[in-house]
Amino acid sequence: MNTALVTGGSGYFGQLLSKQLLAQGTHVRVFDLNFPDFSHPNLEFFKGTILDRDAVKQAISGVNKVFHNVAQVPLAKKVDLFWAVNRDGTQIIADESAAAGVEKLIYTSSSAVFGAPKSNPITERTEPNPAEDYGRAKLAGENICKLAVRRHHLDVAIVRPRTILGHGRLGIVQILFDWIDRGLDVPVLADGNNRYQFVHSDDLASACIAASNVKGFAEYNIGAAEFGTMRELLQAVIDHAGTRSRIKSIPMGPAALAANLASALGLSPLGPYHSLMYGRSMYFDISKAQKELGYLPKYSNSQMIIHSFDWYQANKSALGKGGASHHKSPVKQRSLSLLPYALRMIPE
Numbered sequence: 465m466n467t468a469l470v471t472g473g474s475g476y477f478g479q480l481l482s483k484q485l486l487a488q489g490t491h492v493r494v495f496d497l498n499f500p501d502f503s504h505p506n507l508e509f510f511k512g513t514i515l516d517r518d519a520v521k522q523a524i525s526g527v528n529k530v531f532h533n534v535a536q537v538p539l540a541k542k543v544d545l546f547w548a549v550n551r552d553g554t555q556i557i558a559d560e561s562a563a564a565g566v567e568k569l570i571y572t573s574s575s576a577v578f579g580a581p582k583s584n585p586i587t588e589r590t591e592p593n594p595a596e597d598y599g600r601a602k603l604a605g606e607n608i609c610k611l612a613v614r615r616h617h618l619d620v621a622i623v624r625p626r627t628i629l630g631h632g633r634l635g636i637v638q639i640l641f642d643w644i645d646r647g648l649d650v651p652v653l654a655d656g657n658n659r660y661q662f663v664h665s666d667d668l669a670s671a672c673i674a675a676s677n678v679k680g681f682a683e684y685n686i687g688a689a690e691f692g693t694m695r696e697l698l699q700a701v702i703d704h705a706g707t708r709s710r711i712k713s714i715p716m717g718p719a720a721l722a723a724n725l726a727s728a729l730g731l732s733p734l735g736p737y738h739s740l741m742y743g744r745s746m747y748f749d750i751s752k753a754q755k756e757l758g759y760l761p762k763y764s765n766s767q768m769i770i771h772s773f774d775w776y777q778a779n780k781s782a783l784g785k786g787g788a789s790h791h792k793s794p795v796k797q798r799s800l801s802l803l804p805y806a807l808r809m810i811p812e
Contacts, residue, residue: 465506467491468676469527471514471557472534474498476632477572481531481669482507488673495523496534514553520560529568529676532557535602550601555608562616568676569609573624575685575748577603580741584659585749588683613681621675623668626687626748629768630665631775634783639797640698641776647707648804653716653743656695661687661747664763664771674757684757685748690764694742700766701773712807716743 468485472478473494479501482492491506499509512519514534524530534553536545554571561569576599577592594600612618629637643650663686671686691697695711702709753759763771 465489465491466529467493467527468529468531469493469495469523470531470533471495471523472532474500475533476634477628477665477668478531478533480630480665481533481672484666484669484673485531493523493527495520514557515548517556517560520556521564524557524560524564524566527564527566529570530557530561530566531570531572531672531676533572535572535574536598546597546601547604550598551604551608554605558608558612558616558618558620562612562618567619568679569612569618569620570672570676571605571609571620571622572672573606573622574599574602575624575626575687575746577606577624578746580744581746584745585747586685587749588685588752610681619679620681621678622683623672623675624683624685624748625668625671626661626663626685626746628665628668629662629772630763631771632779633665633772634776637769637772638776639800640701641773642780642797643804644698644701644705644707644709644773645777645780647709649710649712649807650698650702651712651714651803651807652695652698653714655713656698656711656743657693658743658745659692659747660694660697660745660765661691662697662765662768663687664761664768667759667761667763671753671757671759674759678756682756684753684759685750686753686759687748687750687761688763688765688768689750689761690766691747692765697765697769701769704770704773705777712810714807714810 468490470478470482470492473482474496482494482500485492486504486506493508493510494500495510495512497511497513510523512523514520532554534549536549558569577594578586578590579593579595579599592603594603606622609620609622613620640650668686671684675684698711750759
């Protein structure tokens with residue numbers, strides 16, 4: 465039986481990926497600081513951090529493939545950990561994967577490596593141009609993987625997802641869900657007609673597994689095939705929820721300035737990447753993944769956000785006060801909680 469190591473396998477996406485691998489008959493070894501929320505006869509757990517080389521070496525021993533998902537995400541806003549985890553940790557994973565002779569390393573990167581693109585769609589030939597520390601650190605991880613290909617002949621696939629949605633996905637989107645659930649107004653920047661692509665976690669997991677079965681270095685940009693504007697996306701949730709929420713436009717420049725100031729002062733959960741991208745268009749050309757991986761996303765933007773919202777509504781009373789994974793945890797809104805009330809003063 466093939467064995468796959470999933471770093472960050474107890475996080476939001478790591479658990480979904482592990483379950484898909486298990487369903488396909490793969491033995492899964494989760495490497496994380498926390499236990500997964502589920503058990504399976506073919507699931508084993510190694511406790512450790514990717515910054516501990518000895519622990520990584522032990523976890524990688526005897527595995528066929530490594531799915532590297534551990535990352536400090538923008539919500540964390542800890543610049544030193546962006547670099548320590550996303551760069552230095554990836555260096556250790558790549559080094560030990562090469563030394564152990566694993567068949568394939570699949571590195572889950574981020575669309576943040578492209579910053580705020582000058583044009584869309586973004587292809588695998590688009591030059592990365594990150595605009596903040598999270599994106600820069602994820603790009604450093606990509607470059608480490610590419611160097612391991614050249615120096616150690618490690619077989620690597622780099623998978624870049626658009627913003628992830630799906631059942632159980634909280635983080636920043638939980639704030640929007642909370643406001644819509646309560647019938648509060650929600651903002652868009654400028655007119656909200658920026659085209660913005662998401663990806664469902666199930667579709668992303670399928671793409672990562674498919675990429676693990678392709679021999680030779682490759683990069684794949686992964687997102688939904690059907691998507692529209694940010695305003696259309698939010699309106700789809702409001703219509704589905706049947707609440708009195710309205711979409712209100714606010715100026716992009718002053719809003720981004722205020723958001724970054726509040727974030728720097730610790731008054732807002734948003735990080736620089738959120739204010740950079742919320743009002744801008746960004747979407748991938750997924751034709752390479754469709755052709756080489758047989759990637760056929762099951763969810764459109766509107767379907768996946770409704771799927772996510774329904775899960776939130778069904779589980780909101782049981783949500784804890786936090787957790788190890790930012791994407792699985794409710795977010796403290798801080799000063800953002802005042803925004804819907806300020807939006808009431810803006811005419812439609």
